[in-house]
Amino acid sequence: QQQVKQSPQSLIVQKGGISIINCAYENTAFDYFPWYQQFPGKGPALLIAIRPDVSEKKEGRFTISFNKSAKQFSLHIMDSQPGDSATYFCAASRGHNFGNEKLTFGTGTRLTIIP
């Protein structure tokens, strides 16, 4: 129930294309869904996050689509650039206790943008 399933494991997209990464969860108590971007040798950095009361959130070239009934959410990267090449993790958490939140991460997607 605590798992977050992420796909694909790796993704190659041409420069200028749309990168799409999908995640699915089981625990309906999750109420916060962030995406993290991680470059080699660095810690994860928050990219964008969404709560289940909205179906879509857009920040620049990055969009989260959220389907509450299907318990799925996805990250879309428009006009993908070589600098977007990184590992992306979806995550989920529930705020049952302040300061006791646990981020449950997906397994990660290694994205490569080719020229």
Next chain:
Amino acid sequence: DTEVTQTPKHLVMGMTNKKSLKCEQHMGHRAMYWYKQKAKKPPELMFVYSYEKLSINESVPSRFSPECPNSSLLNLHLHALQPEDSALYLCASSQPRDSQREAFFGQGTRLTVV
């Protein structure tokens, strides 16, 4: 300042050594976390401190001992580690309010146990 600073960046230690990892943040965050990340895997939660008190211990072996001396500092004391403990150790912090869930991660300490 939106940084979480971890030192050292790299650490090589023998199985009989005692060492400490340090983490510092000046964002006023009152929740701090230790994660362990193996290559090509997601971060795994080890410990959570909330208001300087240990609130979550994810059944981590006692050879890892966390400490939170004040609201800005978090340490991870290491003793008698095993080679399989080699990993990237990440510190993170967040504000334990429902309206702000963003966790900021440090760059990590790359630990190698020999």
